[in-house]
Amino acid sequence: MPLAxxxxxxxxxxxxxxxxxKHYLPEIFRRLRKPSEQQGSWVQDYVAWLRQKFLxxxxxxxxxxxGWDDFEEACVDAGVWxxxxxxxxxxxxxxxxxxxxxxxxxxxYLSSVASLEQRRKLFERIVKCNALDTLIRIIKDYKHNLHKxxxxxxxxxIAGDMFLPEILSPEKxxxxxxxxxxxxxxxxxxxxxxVRRPGENWQVGIMTNRLLVPREMGVSYxxxxxxxxxxxxxxxxxxxxxxxxxxxxxxxxxxxxxxxxAVLDALLDVAALPRPAAYPEVQIDxxxxxxxxxxxxxxxxxxAGVKTPVPKEIKYDLEFEYGETVEALxxxxxxxxxxxxxxxxxxxxxxxxxPDVQRKISRVVSDYHGVAPDDNTLKMIYDSRGQSRNAxxxxxxxxTHLDNITDGELVSFLRPAYxxxxxxxxxxxxxxxxxxxxxxxxxGERTTDAHRKATWANVMDLPLDPACIVPDQxxxxxxxxxxxxxxxxxxxxxxxxxTWTSLPADALPGTELRQVQQITSAAVIQKLLPLAVxxxxxxxxxxxxxxxxxxxxxxxxxxxxxxxxxELAAALLTFDEACGGRFKSYVRGAQKxxxxxxxxxxxxxxxxxxxxxxxxFAVAADALGRKADKEEGIEPSTIxxxxxRLDAARKAVAVESRKS
Numbered sequence: 001m002p003l004a005x006x007x008x009x010x011x012x013x014x015x016x017x018x019x020x021x022k023h024y025l026p027e028i029f030r031r032l033r034k035p036s037e038q039q040g041s042w043v044q045d046y047v048a049w050l051r052q053k054f055l056x057x058x059x060x061x062x063x064x065x066x067g068w069d070d071f072e073e074a075c076v077d078a079g080v081w082x083x084x085x086x087x088x089x090x091x092x093x094x095x096x097x098x099x100x101x102x103x104x105x106x107x108x109y110l111s112s113v114a115s116l117e118q119r120r121k122l123f124e125r126i127v128k129c130n131a132l133d134t135l136i137r138i139i140k141d142y143k144h145n146l147h148k149x150x151x152x153x154x155x156x157x158i159a160g161d162m163f164l165p166e167i168l169s170p171e172k173x174x175x176x177x178x179x180x181x182x183x184x185x186x187x188x189x190x191x192x193x194x195v196r197r198p199g200e201n202w203q204v205g206i207m208t209n210r211l212l213v214p215r216e217m218g219v220s221y222x223x224x225x226x227x228x229x230x231x232x233x234x235x236x237x238x239x240x241x242x243x244x245x246x247x248x249x250x251x252x253x254x255x256x257x258x259x260x261x262a263v264l265d266a267l268l269d270v271a272a273l274p275r276p277a278a279y280p281e282v283q284i285d286x287x288x289x290x291x292x293x294x295x296x297x298x299x300x301x302x303x304a305g306v307k308t309p310v311p312k313e314i315k316y317d318l319e320f321e322y323g324e325t326v327e328a329l330x331x332x333x334x335x336x337x338x339x340x341x342x343x344x345x346x347x348x349x350x351x352x353x354x355p356d357v358q359r360k361i362s363r364v365v366s367d368y369h370g371v372a373p374d375d376n377t378l379k380m381i382y383d384s385r386g387q388s389r390n391a392x393x394x395x396x397x398x399x400t401h402l403d404n405i406t407d408g409e410l411v412s413f414l415r416p417a418y419x420x421x422x423x424x425x426x427x428x429x430x431x432x433x434x435x436x437x438x439x440x441x442x443x444g445e446r447t448t449d450a451h452r453k454a455t456w457a458n459v460m461d462l463p464l465d466p467a468c469i470v471p472d473q474x475x476x477x478x479x480x481x482x483x484x485x486x487x488x489x490x491x492x493x494x495x496x497x498x499t500w501t502s503l504p505a506d507a508l509p510g511t512e513l514r515q516v517q518q519i520t521s522a523a524v525i526q527k528l529l530p531l532a533v534x535x536x537x538x539x540x541x542x543x544x545x546x547x548x549x550x551x552x553x554x555x556x557x558x559x560x561x562x563x564x565x566x567e568l569a570a571a572l573l574t575f576d577e578a579c580g581g582r583f584k585s586y587v588r589g590a591q592k593x594x595x596x597x598x599x600x601x602x603x604x605x606x607x608x609x610x611x612x613x614x615x616x617f618a619v620a621a622d623a624l625g626r627k628a629d630k631e632e633g634i635e636p637s638t639i640x641x642x643x644x645r646l647d648a649a650r651k652a653v654a655v656e657s658r659k660s
Contacts, residue, residue, distance in 0.1 A: 003024055003027050003028070005028065005031065005040070005042040005046060006042050007041050007042050007044070007045040010042065010045040010046045010048075010049040011045075011049050013028075013046075014049050014050060014053055014071075018070040018071050018074055021071070021074065022074040022077075022078065025074060025075060025078035025080075026078050026079070028046060029078055029079050029080060029082075029083040032046065032047070032083050032084075032087055033083055033086045033087065035090055035091075038087070038090070038093065038095060038096050038099075039093070039095050040095075041095075043095065043096065043099050044095070044096075044098060044099050044102075047084075047087075047099040047102045047103050047106075048098075048099070048102050050075070050080070050102075050106055051102040051103070051105055051106035051109070053071060054072065054106045054109040054110050055106070055109050057069055057071075057072060057109070057113060058109040058112060058113055061113045063112055063113070064113070065112065065113055065114060065115055065116075065119075065459055065460060066113060066115070067113065067114065067115040067118060068110070068113060068114060068115075068118055072110060072113075073118075075110075076110070076118075076121070076122060076125070079125075080106075080107075080110070081107060081110075081122060081125050081126060081129065081131070082125060082128075082129045083103075084103035084104065084106065084107055085107075085129050085131050085134050086129070087099065087100060087103050088100045088103055088104055088134065088138060088147075088151070089134040089137065089138070097144065097146070097147075098206065100147060100150075101146050101147065101150050101206060104150040104151060104153070104154050105150055105153070107154055107157070108153055108154060108157050110122075111157045111158075111161050111162065112157075112161065116456070116460060116462075119161070119162055119163070119456060120163070122162070123158075123162045123163050126158055126162065127167060131154075131158060132155070132158065132164070132176075135151045135152075135154055135155045135158075136155075136176075136179070138151035139151050139152060139155070139183065143194070144194070144200075144203060145191055145194055145195065145200075145203055145222070145225070145226075145229075146203040146206060146207070148191075148229065149207075149225065149228070149229045149232075152229050152232040152233050152236065153229075153232050155232070155233075155236045156232040156233075156235045156236040156239065159235070159236040159237075159239030159240045160235055160236065160238075160239030160242070160454070160455035160456070161455055161456050161459075162456065163244070163456070164239065164240055165239070165240060165241060165242060165243040165244075165248065165454070166243060166244075168240060170252055170253075170255030170256045170258075170259055171255070171256075171259040171260075173240050173241060173256055174255075174256040174257070174259035174260035174263055175259070175260060176236075176237070176240050177237045177240055177241060177256070177260075177263050177267075177291070178260045178262060178263040178266060180233045180234065180236055180237040180240075181233075181234070181237055181263060181266035181267050181269075181270050181288065182266045183233055184230045184233045184234055184237075184266075184270050184284060184288075185266055185269050185270050185273065187226075188226055191222070191226045191229075192219075192222060192223065192226065195218060195219055195222030195223075195225075195226075196219055196222075198215070200218070201213040201214075201215060201217075201218035203218075204217070204218040204221050204222060204225070207221070207225060208221060208369065217369055220278070220367060220368050220369060221368060221369045221370075223276070223277075223278035223279075223368060224276075224278040224279045224364075224368040224369070224370050226278075226279075227276050227278055227279025227282045227284075228279060228282075230282065230284050231279075231282055231283055231284055231287075233284075234270065234283070234284045234287035234288055234291075235287060237267075237287065237288075237291055238287050238290060238291045238294070238452075239454070239455060241253075241256070241291060241294055241295070241467075242294065242452070242453075242454045242455075242467040242468065243454060243467060244453065244454035244456065244457045244462070244464055244467075245457075245464050245465075247465060247467055248467075249321060249324070250297070250298075250299070250321040250322075250324035250325045250328065251320075251321070251324045253294070253295045253296070253297075253324075253325075253328055254324045254325075254327050254328045254331075256295065257295065257328050257331045257332075258331070261331050261334070261335060262335075264292070264295075264331070264332055264335050264338070265335055265336070265337075265341065267288045267291055267292050268288070268292065268338070268341035268342065268344070268345065269341065270284055270285070270288035271285050271288040271289045271292070271345045271388060271392065272285075272341065272344040272345045272347075272348050273285065273348075274348060275352060275356075275357070275360065275381075277360045277363065277367070277368075278364075278367075278368040278370070279364075279368070279370070280357060280360035280361055280364065280381065281361075281373070281377055281380060281381055283384050285345070285348075285384070285385075285388045286384040286385075286387045286388045286391070289345065289387065289388040289389075289391035289392050290387065290391050290450060290452065290468055290470060292391060292392070292395055293391040293394045293395065293468055293470050294467060294468040295328065296325060296328055296329060296332070296394070296395060296398045297325065297468065297469075298321075298322060298325050298398070298401075299317075299318050299321040299322055299325075300465075300469075300563055300613070301314065301318055301613055301616040301617070302318060302321075302322055303566065303570050303598075303620060304401075304483075304567065304570050304571065304574065305486065305570055305571065305573070305574030305577075306570045306573055306574060306594070306620075306624070308619065308620040308623050308624060309619050309620070309623050310616065310619070311612075311615050311616055311619055311653075313612055313615065313653055313657075314612050314613075314615065314616050318616075325398070325401075326401055326402065329398055329399055329401065329402055330402065330404075332395075332399065333399060333402060333404070333405070339409055339412060339413075339508055340508065342392060342395060342396065342413075343412065343413075343416070343508060343510070345388065345389075345392045346389070346392065346416040349385055349388065349389055350416075350419075352385075354438050354441065354442070357378065357381055357382075358378070361373045361377060361378060361381075375437050375440075378437060378441050379437075379440060379441050379444050381441070382441035382442065382444050382445040383444050383445065383448040385445050386444065386445035386446060386447070386448040386472070386473060387448055387449075387450045387470060389416075389420060389445075389473065389476075390420075390448075390449070390450070390470045390471065390472065390473055390476040390477075391450070391470045392416075393416070393417065393420055393473075393476040393477060393479070393480040394470060394476060394480075396413045396416070396417060396480045396483075396484070397476075397479050397480040397483045400483040400484055400486070400487050405487070406504065406506055407488065407491065407493050407504050408503065408504030408505065408506035408507040408508075409506060409507075409508075410484050410487060410488060411484075411488075411497075411503065411504070411507055411511060411516045412507050412508040412511045413480070413484060414481070414484060414511075414515075414516055414519050414520070415511070415515060415519070416480075417477060417480040417481035417484060418477075418481055418519045419477075420473050420476065420477025420480070420481075421477035421478045421480075421481045421528060421532075422477075423446055423473065423477075424446045424447075424472070424473040424474035424477050424478075424535075425474065425478070425528070425531040425532065425534075425535060445473070446472070446473045446474065447472050447473070447474070448472060448473075449470060449471050449472040449475075449564075450468065450469070450470040451466040451468075451469055451470075451557060451560050451561070452466055452467060452468050452470075453465070453466050453467055453553075454467055461551050461552050461553050462552065462553060463552045463553045463555065463556055463608070464553065464556060465556045465559075465560060465608075466556075466557070466560050469560050469563060469564070471539070471564035471567070472539075472564075474535045474538070474539070475535065475539060475564040475565070475567065475568050476564075478528070478532045478535065478568055478571070479567055479568050479571050481519075481528070482532070482568075482571040482572060482574070482575045483571060485520065485525070485575055485578075486571070486574050486575045486578045487578075488520070489575065489578035489579045490578045494520055494579070497516060497517055497520045498517060498520075498521070500513060500516075500517070501513075503516065525583065525586075526583070526586050529572065529575075529583055529586035529587050530586055530587075530588075532568060532572055533569075533572060533587060533588070533589045533590050533593065535565075535568060536565045536568050536569045536572070536589075536590060536593040536594075536597070537565075537589070537593055539561075539564055539565035539568070540562065540565045540593060540596060540597050540600070542561065543558055543561035543562045543565070543597075543600065544558075546558035546561055547600075547604070555604050555605075555607035555608040556604075556608050558600075558604045558607075559601050559604035559605055559608060559610075559613075562597045562600050562601040562604065563601065565593060565597045566594060566597045566598060566601065569590045569591070569593045569594035569597065570594060572587045572590040573587060573590050573591060573594065575587075588631060588632070589632065589633075591624060591628045591629075591632045591634075592628065592632040592633055592634050594624060595621050595624050595625040595628065595634055595638065595642070596638065598617045598618075598620050598621035598624065598642075599617070599618070599621040599625075599638065599641060599642045599645060601613075601617040602614045602615075602616075602617035602618035602621060602642070602645045602646075602649065603645060605617060605649075606645070606648065606649065606652070611649055611652035611653050611656060612653060614645070614648075614649040614652070615646070615649035615650060615652075615653050618642060618645040618646040618648075618649045619646060619649075621642040621645070621646075622639070622642045622643055622645075622646045625638060625639045625642055626639060
């Protein structure tokens with residue numbers, strides 16, 4: 001006798017013992033897939049009650065990936081993901097509008113609590129049913145915002161919480177990220193046109209769990225709702241490029257940009273979007289900026305500007321990866337208005353004031369029916385501002401590696417790099433006692449950093465490297481500034497700037513000669529350099545917090561934390577060398593700090609079983625330590641320790657070589 005599916009028995013069926021309900025699930029899912037069945041009133045209830053079951057378990061688990069219960073396991077085995085994707089992907093009739101939302105929503109809850117092994121199992125099913133193509137089609141072609149929103153949320157889930165980056169070709173990844181960035185930048189007018197249309201408030205009713213929604217509320221909440229969907233889009237864009245292990249290579253990212261160079265325009269435009277009044281806590285600027293930083297990372301074993309021996313075992317790969325990043329940067333600098341777009345991000349951050357943000361936050365509930373904010377909301381916004389700024393500073397530092405960057409372009413970037421350095425080199429950053437929420441937020445903006453792993457790896461504290469490293473402003477600002485000054489010094493331009501009567505013709509509007517001459521003056525540089533050396537030491541000491549951490553990913557995270565002080569110390573030494581050593585007394589201690597951080601990075605690489613990286617860092621630490629001036633104060637015990645690290649790394653690499 002066929003199973004009778006009615007609106008009345010949905011809850012009773014799902015609440016049966018698992019050993020009983022598992023016999024009914026295949027039949028339920030088979031009928032849910034049939035277009036002829038989807039007119040039945042039972043469809044809404046069977047989907048809604050299943051969503052309720054998944055939601056209850058998600059809430060009981062506090063969203064922690066502790067693994068499915070027996071009921072969820074049975075649903076997955078019976079094909080719930082394939083069923084709901086097929087239901088959502090068919091031509092949507094009116095009877096299924098809400099069922100499609102509930103179906104896709106339930107898949108997000110199911111994914112969030114899955115263990116690593118279960119996510120692998122689920123992802124195989126996701127790939128087989130072409131879920132990515134279905135979701136993109138819903139976002140592009142379905143008329144209701146409700147469906148676009150929930151499809152974007154599921155897309156964010158499979159990009160960040162699953163393993164989408166592992167299967168995407170560079171071309172497919174480029175197509176996806178460009179689509180998401182353009183949608184985020186351009187789709188608001190279409191979205192709001194639907195929100196304002198009479199008869200569409202039912203969608204806001206579902207989002208806010210209300211039976212009746214006044215039209216005015218629907219329009220105001222619709223603006224906030226769009227911001228939430230933008231955020232899912234940019235989380236998905238970052239997630240699509242953020243692989244867990246192995247990390248994507250520079251060659252992969254170069255191929256992404258070759259396939260769709262215009263993705264850079266869209267990402268920079270998103271990073272410069274003004275903060276929306278309806279959803280001021282939005283993080284799309286930060287996510288777009290970090291996605292850009294992810295695309296232009298130099299090899300982590302690369303030590304910019306400082307000449308050190310490179311082990312033959314890593315030399316080719318290091319040079320190849322460096323070259324691929326340089327080629328990627330050439331694509332960036334070939335894009336129209338690339339400089340203007342970068343400066344637009346800094347301008348947005350500089351023009352936004354604390355009262356502006358506070359005013360927007362205060363109106364979230366009264367004007368846009370959002371969740372009541374608190375002081376933590378403000379702090380989160382300012383942390384996000386800091387990470388946006390720091391990621392774009394990484395971009396500025398990176399383009400200085402190109403020979404074709406003109407003096408006019410370089411001096412156009414001096415001001416944002418200098419302001420970031422000036423604000424982050426204050427002694428008060430350490431022993432900081434805030435006098436109010438504003439100082440707390442602004443301090444957070446200056447001191448926040450980002451070491452973002454693939455989302456699924458981050459949630460589970462897996463021992464993996466961050467996909468992207470964005471240091472705090474005290475590192476990112478001085479590195480960008482010193483890189484600019486170094487290139488100007490090598491060209492002889494730095495010494496010529498005091499005699500300039502006008503800026504180069506290609507300097508961007510808003511660049512002031514007086515400001516350029518002030519920033520590049522010996523007095524300012526001499527004040528900056530010792531403070532930057534101090535920042536290197538502080539960053540190295542902070543990294544020690546991870547060295548003895550009990551977390552499984554402690555060694556990988558500690559190494560990631562040692563890389564920024566290595567970079568700043570190298571930038572200091574490279575600048576002094578470009579100036580012929582005339583600032584040597586002002587960078588005193590930088591070489592010692594470089595040796596210490598390199599040695600520590602070698603040790604952490606060893607603990608992470610990355611013996612090639614350990615060899616690279618140990619070789620550099622040993623060579624620089626032995627040739628350092630006595631005035632640097634490097635202890636003999638430090639040189640001996642680095643020698644032991646070098647010997648251990650050589651032995652480990654030799655053993656690995658024999659095994660392969």
